Amino acid sequence: MMKAHDFVLALLAFALFAMLAFLPMFSHAGSLQVHTWQGGAKAAHTIAHDDxxxxxxTGIEQYALPILNARGLKASLGLIAGSCTDAQWQxxxxxxxxxxxxxxxxxxxLGMLEPGSLAPIxxxxxxxxxxxxxxxxxxxLGYTMHFVAFPSDLATPQAKAFVEAQAEILGARAAKHIYDGKAAGLNDANQLQPYFVKWDGYWRDGKWSLYKPARGNMLIQHVDAALADGSWSYRTLHGVADSSWEAAPVDQYTAYADYLAAKVKTGELWVAGPSDIIRYQVTRxxxxxxxxxxxxxxxxxxxxxxxxxxxxxxDVRLDAGQEGTFIQQGKxxxxxxxxxxxxxLAINPLLGDVKIQ
Ligand SMILES: [Zn+2]
Structure with missing residues (x-):
């Protein structure tokens, strides 16, 4: 049987438990939110020009980069490094x-595989x-590349493992041993595979693409897919209005760049190269x-x-009494x-704890 004394103790213990459980709700109004994408964007997008x-x-320099630079957009350029001339290095x-x-x-x-097989060329x-x-x-250039895309996105398991083992390579475009378009898709922020970044290849008639020209500009469709899903879409292109593989027409490319610039301006979209996006997600x-x-x-x-x-x-919601000064490494x-x-604010966790004043 419970004595009165024990009952009072039990009541006190319960009161103490309740106080401790609810105390944080009252003592700290502050809260912290790390955004899924840089700048608080809803989604991310990469513009990649191969070859x-x-x-x-030639259209990458003649059309694509002037169009992007005029709109403040950044591309990623896949170099066939052994073919670059002195003028191109400049x-x-x-x-x-x-x-x-x-x-x-x-x-x-060099193509890595005999098409449709795992036999290395x-x-x-x-x-x-x-x-x-x-x-x-x-x-x-004194520049370190951090991302790999295999020719035709075909790779042996051994070549993929080799790339993953390189300390300076932080990611790679999804490659398969057979070209069937199945490396296409969107990249979920919470399930990102840095060495299997899914993409969509521009194909004028839509063959091997997730999108079809009958539904409008395929370049824009891939941007909208990421925005609808809150994910990262990676656009693979070759040249623009030149003799390259499935070159994009200038009008479609310009409309795509206009659309990207508008979505960046509203804060909905983060447009960046693959290594910036991979770094952000791994850090987050x-x-x-x-x-x-x-x-x-x-x-x-x-x-x-x-x-x-x-x-x-x-984003930090300040506690009463905090002015909103954030100090990291004394600055x-x-x-x-x-x-x-x-x-x-932007916080790099590698630089240590941040004091709020
Ligand atoms: Zn290529």
Whole structure:
């Protein structure tokens, strides 16, 4: 039988439990939200032009890059590094300075497989095609490429494993051993596979594409698919209005660039090269930030943090008594007030905890 004394103790214990359980609701009004995409965008998109430095993709320089630069959009350029001329290296220096990403599309663009089989084409050499392309670009431009796309997106399991083992390669475009269009699709932010980034290839009649010309501009359809889904769509193209593989017409490409620029302006879309997007997602999922009183704590014990770490877009609802100054490594971080009590800022977890004042 319960004595009165025990009953009082039980009541006290319950009251204490209730207080502790509900205390945080009253003592801290603050909260933290890490955005799924940089800048608080709904979705992300990549513009990729393959076969840069081949003789057939002249429209990348003649049309695509001027159209993108006029709208402040960044492309990613897949180099066939062994084919670049001195003049092209000079031009590429400017493209890097403008913020365009360069990615590894191999040294010679040698097909890796006999179509429809896993049998390597004789002459394929991982070290020559991947590593020496990395080294050549670095020696010419002082630039390290972080992303690989195999010629025709065909690769043996051994070649894929080789690429994944390269310390400076952070991701690769989804490749299969047979070209059937099944590496096409959208990339879910929470289930991103950095070495199997799904994409859609521009095909004028829609063959092997997720989209069909009867439904409008296929380039724009792939952007809308990401916006509807909250995911990342990666657009593979070759040239524009030139003799390259399935070159896009200038009018379609211009309408696509106008559409992207409009969606960037409203804040709905983040347009970036693949390595920026991969870095953001790996950091967001593997190097979490947590609010603890007046401190934003960064967990960076996962080794992927030092390899992929980048700044995350964070919204913080301020606690009463906090002014909205954020200090990391002794310096105030640039902060934008979204309303009277919500601050937006970029925080790189690798740089350590952030104190809120
Ligand atoms: Zn190619």
């Amino acid at each position: 840069y430095c081949s003789a057939s993709t 031009t590429l220096k400017e493209r890097v300075a403008q913020g365009h990403e360069l990615f590894n599309h191999t040294l010679t663009h 004789s002459g394929w050499d991982n070290v020559r095609e991947i590593v020496s392309a990395q080294q050549l670009v670095h020696s010419k 999922t593997q190097c979490p930030l947590k609010l603890d009183g007046n401190t934003i704590k960064a967990s960076t014990s996962n080794p992927l943090c030092s390899r992929y770490g980048t700044a995350l877009t964070v 105030a971080l640039p902060t934008q007030m979204l309303d009277a009590s919500t601050a937006r």
